[in-house]
Amino acid sequence: MAAGTTVDHLTETYRAHYKSLLGLAALLLDDTASCEDVVQEAFIRVHSARKRVRDPEKTLAYLRQTVVNLSRSALRRRILGLKLLSKPMPDMASAEEGAYEQLERDELIKSMRGLQRRQREVLVLRYFADMTEAQVAETLGLSLGSVKAYGSRGIAALRTAMEAAS
């Protein structure tokens, strides 16, 4: 990462978190086409509103929270509909296109998309973002008990879905 010298906060968090947030969005979203838009929007929101946030942990928490919120379909539709992004994202390079295409074929991704939204969110935050159950509860606004329930049910549903796919 930037060795703390002259790199601004935006660049710093971009380097540290952008890619992983892209993964987070890809796992939460139904359509890979919006991943980059959602992560971009999250960065813009967090950085334009919280210029003073210097604590990396906190910035990441804000970013994740925003990605989760934006990934919920109603919200995303509105944002994309409003074209809050000043311009559409440039065409993806062919290499990335391949990555997104590959994602579309991934059995796990397909199975994840079959889960209930909450189950998927819990699994992704818990196991991809490595949050504790308490952190997941806070991020999703759920009780700890609900997080556990969604988690175990999500695993069971995922297992069923993947077995069905095989």
Added chain:
Amino acid sequence: MNEGLGNPGEGRHGDDTSGSGTSPEGTHSTHPGSTSDGTSPNPSADGMSAAGGDEPRTPGGHPASGTHPAPDEPLAAEEEAIRRLLRDSVRDLEPSEDSLDHLRRAVPARKTHRRQALVGAVAAALVAVVGVPTLLYGGVVPGIGDDKHPLTASSSQGQTHGPDGGTGEHDGESGDKTGKDGKGEGKDKDGKGKGSAEPSPSGGPGNGSADPSETLTASAPTCGRDQLGEGSAQTGEPDGQGKVYGSFRVTNTSGDACTVEGEGMVGANVQGGSERARVAIMDHTPGDPAPGLGDPAAASDELVLRPGASYLVKFAWVPKDGGSGCSSDSPSPKNSQANNEVSNPDTAGGTGGDDSAGGDSGGGAGGTGTTPGEGSAGTGDPGNGSGEPSVVVSHTPEVGSPAAAGTKLDGACGGTVYRTGVLPAS
């Protein structure tokens, strides 16, 4: 463990999976199988992660369904497998080339935009505070002006609070947020008459904490469990393929308007039957086998219920191909319960603990082995009563137990329940 995402060295995916860092090099499409084969001795984890491979599976006699006497151990291995699969699946995603440049331009632009919008937002808030009560007290619905004021105002509140909200500990930002989103609100007005489909990140109580603008525009509070009642379930006749459509209806029985947040749970509890039945609960999506559920986009994350108003959660039961595992081929919705709208006394009243317990522990989907009741259903004892297999589908509101409504599908066993989110009842 937070470093998992925070770690700049994103290439090193295997690092924090503690000891399982035998991530196979390169071969993206085949790695799920090979990864877990190398590291997890557990059959259930193997079943999960080998799904991408071509190992044949027998649906009925899968080891995962029978070997769960000690839930902890398999679960841990399975969790590990999920961790790995999730990381691997998105490993190859890279930011587009000029994404950072784009951010460098967009962030300052947004800041400017927000400052400009701040003035407008303050004006809008004033209008909301002064104007809305005036209109409502003017006699649209006399007597409940207090309730309706938050209803209307909440549409702008949801806007300002949702996206950035989170923990609510950022007092200093509230003015900025209002400004930024206030502008969005202006453009968006037409689309959102009914109190914003925007999910608020924390449930009801958290919203009120720190944001000073909250005092300007109260929002309809989250519906408490005690405000939701008169639950009922309705099911139709099975079609040629054995699909059964139905719905749950839950009503705001209190005298105050409130907001239903989240889609609640739909649980399925398998009863009776001679074989282990598997029931999965899926969200309804376009192109799934339950087109009769309508457009998934119609569901909202938040729905304001006036006193006496109801919401619906629709579901569809889609039996597994050929009704495998069933003694009879297609479910016949229970005569007394299914053909007309009923208020199921068992589940609506408050003794619905059975159903909600089944739902909560996820037993319906099979295999976790944490629910004693499930276990007995799985071992092949028809001891649960009738002996005829059936699936009880129930709905528990997001705010918690007990289940609000449930219905029994007789003759059903293995299959999938597709569900919608929360829909306004017409």
